[in-house]
Amino acid sequence: MRLIARIDHLIAVGRTTITGWAFVLPTILLLGIFGIGSVGYVGYLSLLKWNLINPIPQFVGFQNYISVFSDVNFWDAVGRTILYLVGTTVIILPLSLVLALLLQDRLNANRIFRSLFFLPYVVPSVASAIAWSWLFEAHHGLVNMFLRMFHLSPQPWLSSPGEALIVIMLLYIWQFTGYFVILYLNGLQSVPRHLYESAAIDGAGGWQKLWHITLPMITPTTFFILMMSIIFSFLSFDQVYVLTQGGPAQSTTTIIYYLFQEGFQFFDIGRAGATAMVLFAFLLLITFLQFKGESRWVHHQM
Amino acid sequence: MGTSPDVILEGALERAQAHIVRRWHVRSIIKWAVLSAFGVLFIIPFWWMIDTALLSNQHVFDYPPELWPSVPKWSNFLLALQQTNFLRYIFNSIAVSTAIVIGQLITASLAAYAIARIPFRGKKIAYGMILSTLMIPAQITFIPMFLMMKQVNWIDSYQALIIPFIGSAFATFWLIQAFRQVPQIILDAAQIDGAHHLWILWRIVLPLSKSALLSVAFLNFVFHYNDLFWPLIITQSDAMRTVPVGLSYLVANDGSGTAWNVLMASALLATIPALLLFVGGQRFLVQSVAHSGIKD
DSSP states (O other), rough: HHHHHHHHHHHHHHHHHHHHHHHHHHHHHHHIIIIIIHHHHHHHHEEEEEEESSSSSSSOHHHHHEEEEEOOOHHHHHHHHHHHHHHHHHHHHHHHHHHHHHSSSHHHHHHHHHHHHHHHHOOOHHHHHHHHHHHTTTTHHHHHHHHHTTTOOOOOOGGOOHHHHHHHHHHHHHHHHHHHHHHHHHHHHHHHHHHHHHHTTTTHHHHIIIIIHHHHHHHHHHHHHHHHHHHHHHHHHHHHHHOOOOOOOTOOOOOOHHHHHHHHHHHOOHHHHHHHHHHHHHHHHHHHHHHHHHHSOOOOOO | OOOOHHHHHHHHHHHHHHHHHHHHHHHHHHHHHHHHHHHHHHHHHHHHHHHHHSSSSSGTTSSSSSSSSOOTTTHHHHHHHTTTTTTHHHHHHHHHHHHHHHHHHHHHHHHHHHHHHOTTTTTTHHHHHHHHHOOOOOGGGGGHHHHHHHHOOTTTSHHHGGGSSSSOOHHHHHHHHHHSOHHHHHHHHHHHOOHHHHIIIIIHHHHHHHHHHHHHHHHHHHHHOOHHHHHHHHHOOOGGOOOOHHHHHHHHHTTSSOHHHHHHHHHHHHHHHHHHHHHHHHHHHHHHHHHTTTOO
């Protein structure tokens, strides 16, 4: 009897296990091939010499990494990427917070503004970039018309190495502010009302409440947005591809565009693989720092 | 004789009230001023696109520009449709994104159900593997994926546009959270009645998680409809191009003699499907964005 019961139990466990794995199998297989498998494959490719001059792949160890790290263009791209992500994040974070603070009451008018700010996010970034190239067109673009209206000198914008990256930054800010406003609105909602009420009883004013309650309580959201913004700007490809193709004079070649050029324009698989691995390592580092920083700096509610 | 304490108190109260009202007024004026200013800034690109798209060729370069075309030239949109295979691009984009989203919903709900609801051996391993792929940015996998597609002869095909994206860690992760909300007691009752897991998933869990499913669907549809990088490298023939790829070629081929009005008309046409989704599913989109900020 006992034995039969045990066998029955084992069969039941076996059946649930088979069912469970059957359910997760499609996802595991697809993510295994295209996610983990791809990362492994790109790691392997980064160890090969494989380009137009050497069409037969040849194992060269870490030579591609050395070659990428000693490439001035790579470091220029890194510098530009950091400039781009710092420049966009420093503006988009406070901007989306201020807009969210202004929009936090549930009014119909607020809902309209929220939709308006979010709208650019759903527009294909290629279409937005095309609009941007016309807005910042050197001779007849709207921006230069405004400048002329106020008797300021029109700027070359996209054809100037000093200004092209700024135009792309403005596009990024236009595209993603609404997304972050919604994240902030969500964060603001989770601040417990009673904290404001007791602060009001203690005679705290609006600014004091903002500084001592709201900002500390939404640090998890701020951290999350910070990380998202860094990752989004790191991976901005469409904007660069449509607006400048990395130019003029490589002034908008960010890391992701450098990767695209190495892989799909110069067809240097090995160097592109090494670049991809470096990029991946950097993003992992950011995620890690985010986790670390969160546990250290973020105010958790008791 | 001094005034009675009551009167003093009343006066003070009135002054305080007036002060509060005044401050409130100033504050709301500032609030609406700031919001309107940014609202205008955010809407200008849209207005400029629409305005330009409706201008005739001789008015495109007018200074000062016409704030609204006196004679809207709707035929620019017709030109935009005719000068390229635009309808084909739109068909491709909608077909590909729809296929991806349906595939994702199927694979992700199966996996999420197993992880949220079936106590099977090795679950932690499966879950850990799915979670670990959340951190892989798609862009770094494009070179190996391109080589894989080449090996199976899928370059320039619908399979290559769709299949790599059908497994989604993001969708799975999200649905796990949603499926955990379904009360255990309902599932227990169904199991006692001898219902199979597939039946429980289909008849109980999915109907109860409609809003999560729709949120995933909307957000991922918009994402894949707008995606440029992968379709750009994997498509070759004009007939396989998606909207972003087709648009990007319009810019690249145009050079200096750009017909801005037709180009803006094309960009607007490209935006229409995403815009319709936005109008129809704004609630789910907003919900899904908000949800992406919630972590356990």
